[in-house]
Amino acid sequence: MTSTAIEFNAVLKTFRDGEKPAVDRVDLAIEAGTTTALIGPSGCGKTTSLKMINRLVEPTSGEILIDGRAIRDMPVLQLRRSLGYVIQHVGLFPHMTIARNIAVVPQLLGWDRKRITERVDALLDLVGLDPDEYRQRRPSQLSGGQQQRVGVARALAADPPILLMDEPFGALDPITRANLQREITDIQRKLRKTIVIVTHDMDEAVKLADRIVVMEHGRVVQTAPPADLLLRPATPFVASLLGEDRIIKLLQTTPVERLSELGAEVEAQSPTIGLEASMHHALTVFLQTGAAQLSVENAKGVSVGALRREVMFEFASSEQRNASCA
Amino acid sequence: MSLLEYTEFFGDTILDLTIKHILLFGVSFIGASILGVAIGVVSYRFSGLRFLTPVVNILQATPEIVLLAISIPFLGIGYVGALVPLFIKGILPIMQNTTSGLAGVDPNIKEAARGMGMSELTVLLRVELINAAPVILAGMRVSAVMLVSVITLTAYIGVESLGTLILQGIARMDANPLLIGSGLSAILAIAVNQAIVIVENLAMRRVGVRS
Structure with missing residues (x-):
């Protein structure tokens, strides 16, 4: 049984009147428990699409549903607290310890202290950081890869069913990136979240995603599982995005x-x-x-x-x- | 009379004037800090207020003595006439640093905070102001040092402070009160500067900036 977790209905976003839309009447259905990659060149509307899901950007027209409910009608803070959000530059709060960074959403939700402490330790374990060693550290004392692990832990803190990731590994070196990609795959196998990941890296999309959504000029060009996409790119643009070594992928x-x-x-x-x-x-x-x-x-x-x-x-x-x- | 004899003879007066000076400073600095941060936050949130920037710059560039002179016909001689212009002058660096400090906070932190579901007020209080604190404190330091020394000028319009000693020194061609008045206010300025530097360093360590 599959069900649709996130649905885009003719979603259009124009940042300035008279300008070309950043996201142009996108229809999209994202199944619960799957990983979907939004991919395309800079300015194709993939990040804007992602940010419309947690309403950091509001659509000009059209609607987005989560579990069948229009998010426009949900209280925005409550909506955001129910969605995990990971961004490229991590954005850990430098003035808080690692533990307090992870605890932000549980605190906003009013969890008691004991539950928060247990949750923080469990999450540090999950992302492969020893709680005793890292709990009290500051973000500045961590490497880029470790920071992003904390970023992932923070996004998972309140156990949201949906995880939004905006180029989460874009700023990391190739080895660290590969490690984290592997761990996300492991974590996903355990947790079965609905993950929407924005990336411009086709290798990453092929590795992580169950379905790849290719965007160009604000429109969805093709939606397909990785293997189908590699076999049958719908347009020369998709083929070029897949690269010369498509056969290797x-x-x-x-x-x-x-x-x-x-x-x-x-x-x-x-x-x-x-x-x-x-x-x-x-x-x-x-x-x-x-x-x-x-x-x-x-x-x-x-x-x-x-x-x-x-x-x-x-x-x-x-x-x-x-x-x-x- | 030697400097030592002068100090012994007028010890009580010197102490009294020093306390008055510190009180004047305390009141104007605390007031300027509160208002400066408040106005700074408002002008950061509402970019429509940017047109005020040239006005602020002109006020900033005007010598204090001129502001004092202008204030007398409107506010009269005494505490009000003396404090208001200083107060305004003290607000400016704090306000400017608050606005630029907030604008300088890493946009990724702000986005993460909003994306996780913090309200605008929580973002401001728990994320933006804390991370802008080193810059805001630097503004407060500029303001504090300026206020400590400029308060001496209020003696010209009848407010007692260490400036009173300086004026006496000038009027009587007596080096003793001149040295004591200016020396003490200089020491105060240095002390205030150092105290805020310490707080600034603490704040920088807190937000992970290495000084």
Whole structure:
């Protein structure tokens, strides 16, 4: 059973009269418990769209619903306290300790002190920071990556069902970014929030999102799961956004299981690959070993079938053809 | 009469004038601080008030003695006529620093605060003013140092302060009261400056700025 958590109905935003709309009659339905990435170049309206969900920006016309209720009719402070919000530059309060930063929304909601303390420690654990070590620190004593972990913890503090993230990892170095992306995926597996993430990084969108919404000039150009988007970009613009190495990204999102022949005989001494691994990983193994086939193993390390190099090439070239036809 | 003998002989008067000086300073500084911050906040929130900036700059550039002279025909001789112009002058740096301090607070912090559901008043009190505090305090320091020394001028319009000693010194060509009056007000100014510097440093550490 899926239900729509956030819905945009013909949402239009014009910042100044007579100017081109920043967001142009966008319709969008975001399912509960999924991660949706809004992607596009600067000025495509993705951040404006996000900020209209917590009413930091009010739409010029159209309406946004959360769980079927028009947010225009909700008290704005209450609405914002019920939505987690993570921004690119983190925006931790420098005059408060880490614990008090995380406690902001619970305090606004009037939780008692004991509940807040427990919640803060649980969240620090969740984002991989030792509570005893970090609770009393100041934001200035943390690295950029640690600060953003706290930013995520702060957004999750009151356990909001929806998490809005505005280029959350944009200002981090590639290694820290990859770590945090992995952790967000883990956290999401545990918590099943409805996440809306704004990004201009297609790799990030492919890694994190269940659905990608591509925007250009304030309009939604294409909405699709990552694999579909990689296979069938709707316009040359989407294709260019996906990049030259689209096929590599496609391999990243394709599990070995999909292309392996289960039950097939495997030559002895074949290199092994996990069933759950990505085809991108399999490609690496093929390149490193020069093998023609890999032995596919399940989680217990038992061989369950074979993955042949030709199958991968066929898959890749046929997908490539499909894509260029589209 | 040596300086020491003068001090011994007029000790009570000197003490009395010093206390009066400090009181005058205290009243005008506290008043200027409250009003300065209040007006600063208002002009930060309502950009429509920007047209006041040139007026403020002109007032700022006018010498205190001129303001005092102008105030006498309107407010008369005495405390009111002396304090009001000083008070106005004291407000200006605090007001300007409040406005620019608030404007200088990291916009990401403000956005995070609003996005998390803080009311505008909570954002102002718990986020903006605290983070603007070092800048606001710097304005208060400018104002305080100016007030301590400028209060000596009120002696010209009949208000007793350390300025009274300075005027006596000038009138009688006597170095003793001149030195004591100006020396004490200089010491007061330095003390006030240092005290606020300490508070400023505390505030800077609080908001994570390294001094």
